[in-house]
Amino acid sequence: MGFVPTMGALHEGHCLLVSQSLQENDKTIVSIFVNPSQFAPHEDLEDYPRTLDSDLEILCKKFVQKKVDAVFVPKVSEMYPAGITQDVSKQKGAFVNVLGCSEQLEGETRPHFFRGVATVVTKLLNIVGPTRVYFGQKDAQQCVVIRSLVRDLLIDTEVRVLPTVREKSMLALSSRNAYLSEDVRQESSLIYQSLRKGELFYLNHRQNGKVSTKEILEQVKSTLVRPDFEIDYVSVNHPDNLDELEYVEPGVGAILSTAVRVPKRQDGQARLIDNIILH
Ligand code: AMP
Numbered sequence: 001m002g003f004v005p006t007m008g009a010l011h012e013g014h015c016l017l018v019s020q021s022l023q024e025n026d027k028t029i030v031s032i033f034v035n036p037s038q039f040a041p042h043e044d045l046e047d048y049p050r051t052l053d054s055d056l057e058i059l060c061k062k063f064v065q066k067k068v069d070a071v072f073v074p075k076v077s078e079m080y081p082a083g084i085t086q087d088v089s090k091q092k093g094a095f096v097n098v099l100g101c102s103e104q105l106e107g108e109t110r111p112h113f114f115r116g117v118a119t120v121v122t123k124l125l126n127i128v129g130p131t132r133v134y135f136g137q138k139d140a141q142q143c144v145v146i147r148s149l150v151r152d153l154l155i156d157t158e159v160r161v162l163p164t165v166r167e168k169s170m171l172a173l174s175s176r177n178a179y180l181s182e183d184v185r186q187e188s189s190l191i192y193q194s195l196r197k198g199e200l201f202y203l204n205h206r207q208n209g210k211v212s213t214k215e216i217l218e219q220v221k222s223t224l225v226r227p228d229f230e231i232d233y234v235s236v237n238h239p240d241n242l243d244e245l246e247y248v249e250p251g252v253g254a255i256l257s258t259a260v261r262v263p264k265r266q267d268g269q270a271r272l273i274d275n276i277i278l279h
Contacts, residue, residue: 002029003130003157005121008032009049010058011176013165018059020162022066030059031072033079034049038094038116041086049178072128079123088112095119098145098152101242105141105235105257106273114145116206123145133157138164138172140255140275144242164274166192171273179270184262186271187226191260194224195276198234198256202248202278207266210247216256216278224260231257232271239277254278 001110002021010032021028032055039045052073059068076084087214095115102114125133133150135143143161150159165173169189177185198220205211215238220234236245236254248254257275264270 001025001029001128001130003124003125003128003133004028004030005133005135006030006032007034007048007175008055009051009178009196010055011165011173013136013173015058015062016165017136018063018068020043020064020160021132021134024160025130025132027069029070029072029130029139030068030097031124031128033074033120033124035079035116035120036076036086037080037091038113038121039086040110041111042110044176045086049175049177051201055079059085065266069130072124074127078122089117095218096122096149096153098148101141101144101148104242104244105233105237106259107141107155108273109259110231114142117142118145118149121149122155125150125157130157132160132162133211134162136164137161137277138174138214138274139279140257141242144240170196174272174273176270176272179264180262184228187229188260188262190224190226190229191258191272191274192276194234195256195258195274197223199276199278202256206248206250210249212247213245216248219226220256220258224258228263230261230269232261232265234258236278248278 002025004021031115031276034048058212084163086255097115149158170192171189199214200218202211202216217234239253239255245254255275256278259268259273
């Protein structure tokens with residue numbers, strides 16, 4: 001059995017995971033659940049796109065020869081029997097923390113995010129009991145957290161990670177791209193272009209041995225400049241434990257990742273993340 005956990009607002013990125021699961025397993029289950037415990041009180045839980053009808057239609061129409069066997073759409077009260085508030089200090093019940101890889105990068109601005117993710121994924125894996133579970137490389141830190149969770153809590157499933165699906169402009173597909181105007185969406189392709197500049201620098205210098213992180217970051221930051229974009233971080237981290245690296249060694253590699261705030265269609269900012277694996 002293959003399992004694809006999602007928060008819905010399905011796009012081609014989700015569909016890649018589903019299609020791989022259909023190829024590798026007898027049965028495939030997709031879950032759609034906007035998980036309250038991974039949103040901070042000031043974040044976009046209320047606004048997060050909820051498009052269940054069109055999500056079900058996408059799954060039905062796209063996968064015809066071999067169909068998705070079930071779509072699991074739990075209620076909040078089923079996933080959190082003790083109730084759930086976004087104020088961590090008032091929460092009750094059991095939660096899962098994956099230490100060492102949840103605090104940096106995304107964890108710096110979203111301190112309880114991976115606690116929410118690890119908790120809901122544990123619950124979902126306990127309910128579904130899949131042979132394989134599918135995640136996207138787009139959420140690179142999430143993949144590291146989940147691998148660690150499954151290993152450390154001896155959960156009997158294989159974690160499969162698939163490459164990031166991108167628009168023609170190379171902007172990574174994301175449900176949150178729905179917040180962007182067409183212009184900003186186009187301009188946001190700068191995020192990938194900047195990471196790619198860093199990757200090219202690495203590829204051009206790695207034959208001399210290890211490459212300085214500082215120089216890779218300079219390449220990215222000098223490209224990722226737009227008056228209305230705000231960089232949260234650009235970082236180079238170990239691919240397995242997310243430790244910050246001073247140098248990238250060929251053979252070990254690294255995750256080159258960024259989070260950028262871009263203007264929303266209406267008020268406020270959308271936070272977009274992307275990454276490239278340096279080999
Ligand atoms: P979400 O619904 O955003 O929680 O995402 C559900 C799963 O789809 C996660 O494993 C994501 O990493 C994955 N995913 C989201 N966007 C993409 C993308 N552009 N390419 C590949 N996988 C993706």
